[in-house]
Amino acid sequence: MSEKKQRRSQLSYGPRNKDGFIHRSWMKSEGLPDDVFDGRPVIGICNTWSELTPCNAGLREIADHVKRGVWEAGGLPLEFPVMSLGETQMRPTAMLFRNLLAMDVEESLRGNPVDGVVLLGGCDKTTPAQLMGAASVDLPTLVVSAGPMLNGKYRGRNIGSGTDVWKFSEAVRAGSMPLRDFLAAERGMSRSPGTCMTMGSASTMACLAEAMGIALPYNGTAPAVDARRRVIAHESGRLIVDLVQRDVRLSHLLTRAAFENAIRVLAAIGGSSNAVLHLLAIAGRLGVALRLQDFDDLTATVPLLVDLQPSGRFLMEELHYAGGLPAVMQQLAPLLDAGAPAAATTTIEGHYRDAECFDSDVVRTLAEPVKPVAGIWVLxxxxxxxxxxxxxxxxxxxxxxxxxxxxxxxxxxxxxxxxxxxxxxxxxxxxxxxxxxxxxxxxxxxxxxxxxxxxxxxxxxxxxxxxxxxxxxxxxxxxxxxxxxxxxxxxxxxxxxxxxxxxxxxxxxxxxxxxxxxxxxxxxxxxxxxxxxxxxxxARGYAxxxxxxxxxxDQGCDFDFLVGGSGSAVARESH
Structure with a gap:
């Protein structure tokens, strides 16, 4: 970053006058010493933790690990809450509120004196909503996901979130599964904090954030309760300070090449069709030309490489132990743009160049895929x-x-x-x-x-x-x-x-x-x-x-008045 460019935080904390006094004094009520307002990067930690969002229940602890990294790198971490969207709890549907959370994130970032942000999300709509809001403001940004929960267990075998629920439900309706067995499976399905351990929308978006270079390697697959998830959070705290110092904003990373890589990875992992809506909406906020047809054109030759429910057999734990998304991207490398930018490495190739696959049943090759047909068909x-x-x-x-x-x-x-x-x-x-x-x-x-x-x-x-x-x-x-x-x-x-x-x-x-x-x-x-x-x-309200x-x-279900970013500047300021 140019030495002459003043950070956003210093517009509030830098002045030696009445305005600066007000900003600094109120923050010092939280026990912050004088020298944290010396011009160091202020990092917002945008947290969707909520007890009403079981997928995100571990994010309060994850935030602490991000803070450790920020402090270590010489930044000032400040955590703030935004609306949380629990897919399994919200009525009538969490998707109704994706754009509301995006507005919450956008205005929280624009209105507060932060120089960069780490987005803590997990459940299906939280990650895309946070990215939509952050894209409109365009600060240095990283994603740290909640991570998938542990494999479900039922009668000595693994069962997967959602996927096996649909199967069991149809079996009950067909008369081939007693209700008592259905309820026994319910008790074993969700055994830890974290998102669905199948390749649902949550794991899909966490993997795509990694594939686009805005999250660290293994962000998409490390289980929520694994110590590696905390290491990713800590390292992300250090990295976001570096991104602020170099002024590497979200728009510098989320290029057309990054979206193309994400769409090809979407096909290879058997990712959720919901990602179509989310990627279109995020691209629209950044001004990246992305069309519905691109999802078909870019995946027409991409086979299914990951044998994971609902398209295959295994669950997210097995994918992580097999080498995670880096192992998948290494197999997919001939179809990826290796030069696309990435926050943690010079290019995205650095995420997967040295990756290893430890289970070829879970992660397949282009020559021997799980299925030859994958991706998204656009009809x-x-x-x-x-x-x-x-x-x-x-x-x-x-x-x-x-x-x-x-x-x-x-x-x-x-x-x-x-x-x-x-x-x-x-x-x-x-x-x-x-x-x-x-x-x-x-x-x-x-x-x-x-x-x-x-x-x-x-x-x-x-x-x-x-x-x-x-x-x-x-x-x-x-x-x-x-x-x-x-x-x-x-x-x-x-x-x-x-x-x-x-x-x-x-x-x-x-x-x-x-x-x-x-x-x-x-x-x-x-x-x-x-x-x-x-x-x-x-008749009224947000609906x-x-x-x-x-x-x-086909346009991503964003609001018509939110397409395109409006930057980080605050239109009017007064005290």
Whole structure:
């Protein structure tokens, strides 16, 4: 950093006048000595710890380890809380509040005298929200994740968060698993603090932060209770001080090359489809040109390299012990941009150049992958003019090409009321269609896209069907599920026009999704839908703001007025 450039913190703590007196004096009430205001970097520790967010329950201790590193490197660490989004606890869906947390982070960083920030997140929406807010302010930034919890245990075998829940639930509904066994599995599923130990959205985003060079190696995989997680926190505290001193801001690291590497890693690890929304939103805050189509183009030749639930067999502990994300990136190296920048090393190649793989069953090679088809399929057709996505690594290859008649549910409540009815007109060739669950329609775009199969089909041994919606699904979920249909049904997208019995054609390899209804009939239905629509927006509060300003899924579901950063300067200051 240039010697002539004054740090943000010194605008508050440097002046030898009334304003400086006020800032310094109030901070000294916390027991801080005079010399910590001598111009050293002030590091904000942005913490989403909460007892209502079990994934993040270990972050209070992690913050202390970050502080140790900051003090050691000559900085002043100041921890502050922001909203915490517990995926398993929040209603109606944590995604509704991702943008609110992003606003909380952005304004907390801009309004307070900090020179750099370490983001402490874990549960699904906390990491992307924190990065969105930090990207808008563009300070030196690092991510330290909560880390995955220990493997679940049930009757002597490993079980995985979410993934096995869906399997057990369907088994109970099919009559093949007693309720007492279901509840016994519940007791063994979550055995420690930390995020899902499957490759859900939390582990996906932690790995992608590492792949983009804004988190230290092994941040994505070290278990929450492992001592290595504390070492990562300590080293991140030291590194953030160095980044401030060199003025290495988030925009210097999150380049187009970094996003491209992240998308290819997303495919290789079998990562969550939710990452599509989050990476689009983060890129939008930075002004990086990233399109929905890029997720297909960049992953078309990337196979699945990690044998991990829900796309494979193992869990996050096994991935970490096998060599973590560096081992994966080393295998993926021919497809990565080795020169992309990284905070801890000159380039991202430094993260994986000397990595070793210790278990070739967990981390495979390009020549012998887990599955040849991975990544994100971006579909086009008259049902999704704005696009739709599918995660083929979690789907059934037998359904990659499919033609069937629609069974339509107008809402998630409608689905829950009728899915187990013996009178439901459905067979294994049908396509389950769920409407009203997009960004505005729910609102918040819930994780209900992996609809439960009809009970009468489960009882016959049917384990997968083609499912289609404008909703999301958990990264821990699996099945032949088409998601994020845009534009959504609540604003009159073609999904709203589908009726029971309509034929739908899906061709995954060709990336097509079409409703076999004439353009004239589609136009007539659209006119009828518009005339009959009685959808009402929330009357007040944040939900009203969300519905009025949220963008569609193909644009990342950010708010229209938050796209693009506004920097770290405070418009007006007074005391």
């Amino acid at each position: 086009r057709g008259n049902l999704c003019p704005g696009g739709a996505v599918m995660k083929p690594s979690a789907a059934s290859a037998a359904l990659f090409r499919h033609r069937g008649r629609a069974v339509v549910f107008a809402s998630i409540e409608d689905l829950r009321a009728r899915i187990d009815s013996p009178d439901l007109a459905v067979d294994e060739h049908s396509v389950l269609v769920l409407q009203g669950c997009g960004p505005r329609g729910y609102p918040g775009m819930p994780e209900v896209g992996n609809m439960p199969l009809p009970r009468k089909l489960l009882e016959r041994g049917i384990s997968d069907m083609l499912r289609l919606s404008d909703a999301r699904m958990s990264g821990t979920a699996f099945g032949s599920v088409i998601l994020h249909v845009a534009p959504e049904s609540a604003i009159g997208g073609p999904l709203a026009l589908v009726r029971d019995g309509d034929e739908i054609v899906f061709d995954g390899p060709a990336r097509r999704l079409d409703l076999l209804v004439s353009p004239e009939e589609m136009a007539a239905r659209a006119a009828q839908w518009q005339a009959a629509s009685t959808d009402a927006a929330p 009203r703001l969300y519905v009025d300003h949220v963008l569609q899924a």
